[in-house]
Amino acid sequence: MSIYALFNNLPALLVVVPLLLSPIAALIPSGRLAWVTALLGNGISVIAAMLLCSVTASGIRITYFLGNWPPPWGIEFVVDDATSLTAMVMAALAFLATLFAGRALASEIAAKDVGKAYAAWLLACGGLYGLLMTADAFNLFVFLEISALASVILIALGAGQDRRALIAAYNYLVIGAVGATFYVIGVGFIYAVTGSLNMADLAQRIPDVEAGSIIYVGFGFMVAGMLVKAAVFPVHIWLPAAYSYAPSAVSTLLAAIATKAAIYVLARIIFTVFGGVPEVTALALEWVVVPLSIAGIFVGTIMAIYERDIKKMLAFSSIAQIGYITLGIGIATGAGIAAGFIHIGNHALIKGGLFMAVGGIFLATGARVSVDSMAGIGRKMPVTATAFLICGLSLIGLPLTAGFISKLYLVRALLDNQNLLIVGLVLASSALSVVYLWKIVEVMWVRPAQVDVMEISERPALYIPLWVVAISNIWLGLDAGWLVGAAEAAAASLLGAGG
Amino acid sequence: MKDNVILRVAAKILFAPIIVFGLYVQFHGDYGPGGGFQAGVIIAAAFILHALVFGLDAGRRLFPLWLNIWLLAAGVLIYGGVGVASMGLNGLFLDYNVLAATQATGQHIGILLVEFGVGLTVTTVMLLLFHAFAGFEPRDFEGGDSVLDKGRSRDDE
Numbered sequence: 001m002s003i004y005a006l007f008n009n010l011p012a013l014l015v016v017v018p019l020l021l022s023p024i025a026a027l028i029p030s031g032r033l034a035w036v037t038a039l040l041g042n043g044i045s046v047i048a049a050m051l052l053c054s055v056t057a058s059g060i061r062i063t064y065f066l067g068n069w070p071p072p073w074g075i076e077f078v079v080d081d082a083t084s085l086t087a088m089v090m091a092a093l094a095f096l097a098t099l100f101a102g103r104a105l106a107s108e109i110a111a112k113d114v115g116k117a118y119a120a121w122l123l124a125c126g127g128l129y130g131l132l133m134t135a136d137a138f139n140l141f142v143f144l145e146i147s148a149l150a151s152v153i154l155i156a157l158g159a160g161q162d163r164r165a166l167i168a169a170y171n172y173l174v175i176g177a178v179g180a181t182f183y184v185i186g187v188g189f190i191y192a193v194t195g196s197l198n199m200a201d202l203a204q205r206i207p208d209v210e211a212g213s214i215i216y217v218g219f220g221f222m223v224a225g226m227l228v229k230a231a232v233f234p235v236h237i238w239l240p241a242a243y244s245y246a247p248s249a250v251s252t253l254l255a256a257i258a259t260k261a262a263i264y265v266l267a268r269i270i271f272t273v274f275g276g277v278p279e280v281t282a283l284a285l286e287w288v289v290v291p292l293s294i295a296g297i298f299v300g301t302i303m304a305i306y307e308r309d310i311k312k313m314l315a316f317s318s319i320a321q322i323g324y325i326t327l328g329i330g331i332a333t334g335a336g337i338a339a340g341f342i343h344i345g346n347h348a349l350i351k352g353g354l355f356m357a358v359g360g361i362f363l364a365t366g367a368r369v370s371v372d373s374m375a376g377i378g379r380k381m382p383v384t385a386t387a388f389l390i391c392g393l394s395l396i397g398l399p400l401t402a403g404f405i406s407k408l409y410l411v412r413a414l415l416d417n418q419n420l421l422i423v424g425l426v427l428a429s430s431a432l433s434v435v436y437l438w439k440i441v442e443v444m445w446v447r448p449a450q451v452d453v454m455e456i457s458e459r460p461a462l463y464i465p466l467w468v469v470a471i472s473n474i475w476l477g478l479d480a481g482w483l484v485g486a487a488e489a490a491a492a493s494l495l496g497a498g499g
Numbered sequence: 500m501k502d503n504v505i506l507r508v509a510a511k512i513l514f515a516p517i518i519v520f521g522l523y524v525q526f527h528g529d530y531g532p533g534g535g536f537q538a539g540v541i542i543a544a545a546f547i548l549h550a551l552v553f554g555l556d557a558g559r560r561l562f563p564l565w566l567n568i569w570l571l572a573a574g575v576l577i578y579g580g581v582g583v584a585s586m587g588l589n590g591l592f593l594d595y596n597v598l599a600a601t602q603a604t605g606q607h608i609g610i611l612l613v614e615f616g617v618g619l620t621v622t623t624v625m626l627l628l629f630h631a632f633a634g635f636e637p638r639d640f641e642g643g644d645s646v647l648d649k650g651r652s653r654d655d656e
Contacts, residue, residue: 016582016583022575026572068596
């Protein structure tokens, strides 16, 4: 394969490499080798995503015709600034989560399941990358199902630790299937009146459709389906159980990348596919997405305050953080969407780091991590606990951390829009998130260690991915230039594509 | 059901024709209705009929689990391999045109291999699902060393 062919096929390689390494990982009897395969697949994805980023940064919008069938007949992959930024964030976090999984997954699930777990792991990653790449509304549904079914397997693997993982996985399967079905019903309506499935083609045809009400119905179904997948309040109920009962490595992977792809698709649908009918999308954004985001921010934060189990607390906090992202996207200005994309990147880093740290503590103590069992961890496991603290401060949005940049740009975008009430609500919710984080920090450092956790020692193998994430949180807080620039380009390409 | 001579003889007579019909559907898929999905289900039906009549153990002797899993993965890899091969020949993913000297031959080869991969995977997935559900017994929840078992044993070592 020549270098030219390699570069030409980058969009396909990002999706195909993990998907094809998956059956190979399933056949490998040794869990360790399967992990190496997963690491290889995700490493190649990171390189492909980086190259795609550098191509789109130079202002090129990549289109790729699968099987050389031109759209609207064939399936098309499109990579613009929004795609490459999300792909870069997801690939990097998936790679770090895989690095973390090497030790974590092997000690949480039965040895004979490890190889197959990595097969599902690669399948989930490949499916999620596919969601980003595809510019075909039905092909998107296929990738949605690939990633969802693989995620269900991964969540169910937590049953070795806690049988409630089976219920969590089943709930995710059913609720996720309802979401995907809503999406495909919406696609059906739109296909019936436009006769096309290609997103760019749809964007051109939808404004000319006579039967306006069908557009409303189709749009409503598609958006509702993706809101379920993105776990936006009040259709988030599958998320807390799924994240908290899954093995720690799986929680890290899913929390960092799974909902991000769904949010990206949501933005794609609203701004690209239905970009030509702003009267339809403005209604949904103003009356559905923004109010639900704000409700989600508060419900997630308050639930997190009252939760004792750390993984569940982080999952509730994810709902609040998803609310910040969709709020940014919901205000639909260039600055707002850019703030949403900045937080896609930062939240992936924050939650990835927090779940890794909790996974590390879980591996060391061998029991579910609750607020009480974290007593004295700060002195017993200083390296892990410090990384947890950094990511936690970033979650609150303290200056000099990545989370601050997210909040700054979100508030700035809201001020541009004269939404003083929402600004107040965002700031109030940030203050509330201090409550649940401080609760943990206090227990970790101030309260004395319980007697039975005296012999805790840390696992150095977990340091590298954890500290890469923690340092990135600080680095992106000090120098957010790249992320902000990429997010603004992403917002511009999303808003420009529909016009 | 293996005590019933009529079922046994009927299953033996039908087994080969079902597979032949499956192969017909498989290769017909290049030109018209048919293809790997439908053919895969039909061929799997032959093996499922055999297992229903002669018992699950006989079915697994005919088509062992390890072979099932290997062929399952092989089907996916054949499908993806065609795509990777076309990328290697300076085409796009699954671009059959570059697989041979002329476009028509390339399309023939490409669709034949891809449908073969689909058929192989569908057959083996159907069989695996059948055996997974038919072989499922409540006692699997009690013992076993799989997912349902506590994974803590490694820590105890």
